[in-house]
Amino acid sequence: MRGNPVLWNSALTALAPVVWGSTYVVTTELLPPDRPLLAAMLRALPAGLVLLAIGRVLPRGMWWWRALVLGVLNIGAFFYFLFVAADRLPGGVAALVLSMQPMVVLVLAAVLLKNGIKPVQVAACALGVLGVGLLVLRAQAALDTFGVIAGLLGAVSMAAGIVFTKRWGRPEGVxxxxxxxxxxxxxxxxxxxxxSTVEGLPDHLTGKNITGFLYLGVIGALVAYAIWFRGIERLPALAVSFLGFASPLAATVLGYLFLEQALSAWQAIGAVAVIAAVVMAQPRHREQAPAPTPEAKEPIHHHQLS
Known part of the structure; x- marks a missing residue:
């Protein structure tokens, strides 16, 4: 696999959504109940502060607002809309709404990255949504208008985060x-x-709670997002967005293995469809990396943290 850089990069990047797919098991088994925003905040902030302390480099110039935009799109707003959708919709409906993300990426990449839209990409989007629907939907699934809107906004937020991360790149020297x-x-x-406003802090945390938060912060955020952003640098934006389908797939498999959840024939068909859609969307050859923009070439001076 290492002999094929495209295949290697796709496989490595897919590890991030696979890890994110384990969040449901960790949340139900280890975390305190009814604290989704606490889980989201502790998943992001401590890991971010640790990385800042290690790197001791702050943004400079235009990268202050770019870091703000990317942090809100990829993490802050996405997590918020994700948990609102999960709270107001059955899990299957929330996953299905969020699976619209590759379609948003397809449109944004055409507009902002000047990427052409190919029929195979449209077909992969449709197949992926169908596969996720078969994988996660249940007969008793219900719709909540605000939950659906939150899910769509979450899909748009993460899609825009992927495209802008691809468009701006990473500043030289960082x-x-x-x-x-x-x-x-x-x-x-x-x-x-x-x-703090919606949930507040729990009265106490158990050892299991701390273990769960550590897993989400270290593995689910620090490691997984580093792999994810690495993939965005090396793969087309649409290919990366399709790898996100590995998340509901992993959640379904882990639920079957560890939570004794049944796996129907339709879910198995959905899993095959999801895998087929991901494979269809991946590049078939090593594509030449786009030349960095003048802004991306501008070096970042190391403003060390005191």
């Missing part, structure tokens, strides 16, 4: 972990006041 730390910190700071 490592991937530091770049990830900027966004996690911004996202965590955006979520902090919302969490």
């Amino acid at each position: 490592g991937l972990l530091t770049f990830t730390g900027w966004q996690l910190t911004v996202g965590g700071l955006v979520l902090l006041p919302v969490m």
